[in-house]
Amino acid sequence: MEFESVIGLEVHAQLKTKTKIFCSCSTAFGSPPNTHTCPVCLGMPGVLPVLNKKVVDYTIRMALATNCEIERESRFARKNYFYPDLPKGYQISQYELPIARFGHIDIEVGDETKRIGITRIHMEEDAGKLTHDPDRPVSRVDFNRTGVPLMEIVSEPDIRTPEEAGAYLRKLRSIVRYIGVSDGNMEEGSFRCDANVSIMPKGSETFGTRAELKNLNSFKHVEKAIYYEIERQKEIIGDGGEVVQETRLWDPVKNVTTSMRSKEEAHDYRYFPDPDLLPLVVENEWIDAVKAELPELPDEKKDRFIKAFGLPSYDAEVLTSSRELADYFEDCLKVFPNAKPVSNWVMGSLLGLLNTEGKTIEDSPISAHDLGHLLKLIDEDVISGKIAKTVFDEMAKTGKPPKKIVEEKGLVQVTDVSAIEAVVAKVLERSPKEIEEYKGGKTKVLGFFVGQVMKETKGKANPKIVNEILRDKLG
Amino acid sequence: MKITKNEVIHVAALSRLDMNEESIDKFASQIGTILEYVDTLKQVDTEGVKPTSHAIFLTNAFREDEEKEHLDRENALANAPEKEDGNFVVPKVIA
Numbered sequence: 001m002e003f004e005s006v007i008g009l010e011v012h013a014q015l016k017t018k019t020k021i022f023c024s025c026s027t028a029f030g031s032p033p034n035t036h037t038c039p040v041c042l043g044m045p046g047v048l049p050v051l052n053k054k055v056v057d058y059t060i061r062m063a064l065a066t067n068c069e070i071e072r073e074s075r076f077a078r079k080n081y082f083y084p085d086l087p088k089g090y091q092i093s094q095y096e097l098p099i100a101r102f103g104h105i106d107i108e109v110g111d112e113t114k115r116i117g118i119t120r121i122h123m124e125e126d127a128g129k130l131t132h133d134p135d136r137p138v139s140r141v142d143f144n145r146t147g148v149p150l151m152e153i154v155s156e157p158d159i160r161t162p163e164e165a166g167a168y169l170r171k172l173r174s175i176v177r178y179i180g181v182s183d184g185n186m187e188e189g190s191f192r193c194d195a196n197v198s199i200m201p202k203g204s205e206t207f208g209t210r211a212e213l214k215n216l217n218s219f220k221h222v223e224k225a226i227y228y229e230i231e232r233q234k235e236i237i238g239d240g241g242e243v244v245q246e247t248r249l250w251d252p253v254k255n256v257t258t259s260m261r262s263k264e265e266a267h268d269y270r271y272f273p274d275p276d277l278l279p280l281v282v283e284n285e286w287i288d289a290v291k292a293e294l295p296e297l298p299d300e301k302k303d304r305f306i307k308a309f310g311l312p313s314y315d316a317e318v319l320t321s322s323r324e325l326a327d328y329f330e331d332c333l334k335v336f337p338n339a340k341p342v343s344n345w346v347m348g349s350l351l352g353l354l355n356t357e358g359k360t361i362e363d364s365p366i367s368a369h370d371l372g373h374l375l376k377l378i379d380e381d382v383i384s385g386k387i388a389k390t391v392f393d394e395m396a397k398t399g400k401p402p403k404k405i406v407e408e409k410g411l412v413q414v415t416d417v418s419a420i421e422a423v424v425a426k427v428l429e430r431s432p433k434e435i436e437e438y439k440g441g442k443t444k445v446l447g448f449f450v451g452q453v454m455k456e457t458k459g460k461a462n463p464k465i466v467n468e469i470l471r472d473k474l475g
Numbered sequence: 476m477k478i479t480k481n482e483v484i485h486v487a488a489l490s491r492l493d494m495n496e497e498s499i500d501k502f503a504s505q506i507g508t509i510l511e512y513v514d515t516l517k518q519v520d521t522e523g524v525k526p527t528s529h530a531i532f533l534t535n536a537f538r539e540d541e542e543k544e545h546l547d548r549e550n551a552l553a554n555a556p557e558k559e560d561g562n563f564v565v566p567k568v569i570a
Contacts, residue, residue, distance in 0.1 A: 018540050019541065024542055024543035025543075025545055026542050033560070033562050034548050034552060034562065034563070036545055037545060037546050037551045039546065042551060050536055050538045051536065051537055051538065052537070052539075052540050053537040053538065053539060054540035055540075056537075073534075080489075081489075082490070084565040131562070132568075137567040138557075138564050138566065138567055139565050140559060140560075140564055141563040141564070142562055143563070268485070268489055273528035273529070277536075278533050278534050278535060278536050279528070279529060279534045279535075280535060281534040281535055
């Protein structure tokens with residue numbers, strides 16, 4: 001039987017606020033354990049949580065960026081469970097009345113654009129960090145992270161393949177970074193993903209029993225874990241068995257998912273409205289104010305790059321994958337306003353360089369300004385395209401501006417006709433065999449002569465002039 | 476409203492309470508009585524009344540995103556039965 005998989009993702013993005021969601025403690029990462037706490041986030045009796053306005057601002061921003069409807073009134077609820085990373089015995093979250101619903105984003109898989117629905121976005125607090133002692137039966141608890149604001153984004157079960165799941169996540173991450181509400185760093189845990197995976201006979205309208213996958217802390221793991229899980233479920237059903245609804249943990253070393261909780265421990269969170277927190281009312285004026293400050297989103301930027309600069313869709317997609325890269329590209333254009341060559345250099349040499357050095361565009365050793373000037377030097381025939389690559393490598397190494405490197409290393413292109421003629425004469429003199437071939441109709445040999453002249457001039461001769469002179473001399 | 480023994484066992488498990496047979500029976504009957512008392516509320520006519528989660532008609536209490544002083548660690552850990560290197564120490568929760 002042929003199967004179709006059904007995937008829904010739950011993403012937790014840590015919001016980039018200075019302070020926690022319900023108290024004035026710092027959200028800074030990496031401080032000594034339990035130094036960013038107060039009676040509120042330690043869950044002392046009698047304290048009163050007060051909502052951080054910026055958390056709401058950021059969540060509205062995300063809701064708008066993902067085409068959600070924003071609820072005029074939403075509410076916070078207590079999700080009750082006992083686990084030592086949660087000092088109060090409940091997590092403050094939103095349940096039956098989340099702040100936003102009914103959104104969507106578009107993803108590109110292959111040549112196709114696909115719309116993935118967003119079921120809801122809500123705000124909640126993060127839990128503390130547990131460290132399990134390897135030798136003794138104890139765990140240590142650090143409450144610094146307790147109360148750090150999270151935004152949970154729940155997708156509709158519209159995703160069908162691991163690749164689509166990856167594309168959806170990358171797009172979501174790109175959006176949170178564009179609008180500046182989260183770092184979106186999966187490895188450091190500021191962007192986390194759980195996946196609900198089930199399979200059903202192809203064309204069926206009834207979903208199968210799903211498993212929830214956890215511990216997916218990189219894009220690669222998300223795709224691999226989902227792929228593994230689909231295959232596992234196919235095997236079970238193929239053998240006449242039944243998939244059990246459960247939570248499964250991805251093991252990135254063994255590349256398998258393993259059962260985490262048994263069915264008997266099914267959750268019973270006993271949600272109820274938190275009486276300590278007032279209902280949240282978001283009026284249209286607030287939404288309009290946030291909307292007015294919303295930056296250009298990835299899809300809008302991509303469209304503009306295609307329309308305004310005439311770039312191919314692929315170039316526009318790559319260049320707008322992060323706001324920083326898009327800014328770099330546009331900064332380059334300010335110096336050298338010719339989009340396609342800039343795009344080629346940024347996507348080719350520059351991204352290649354960053355990739356090799358393991359750097360991001362923000363700490364690129366070559367500034368957008370300098371790269372623009374390098375391209376200008378090519379365009380103005382000061383250097384050849386070939387020499388430009390040498391200059392580029394030197395810029396990466398030394399951080400010097402291109403003009404200075406060209407001057408210091410004497411790389412200025414030779415456009416002096418008589419100088420080039422002299423070199424051409426020298427090359428022709430020593431190649432009687434090739435001249436004969438050329439005259440015999442083998443015009444491809446021209447490339448040989450050009451190569452020889454370039455070699456003699458260490459790549460500095462202007463190729464256009466070289467070609468002209470050669471054709472002239474060879475008749 | 477009656478409450479079954481199994482419901483008491485379930486609620487006790489969720490609250491991490493260990494209970495013997497005798498107290499299960501006792502609590503089943505006591506919780507049942509409390510719920511019956513609360514059921515009295517059902518006699519009130521609530522036609523046209525929206526579900527209420529808060530008794531006061533206030534909305535939107537906010538704080539600005541400004542950092543204030545933290546509790547010093549000594550005090551944060553003062554009530555902890557066990558502590559180590561600035562951490563709370565609890566029985567291991569994952570096998």
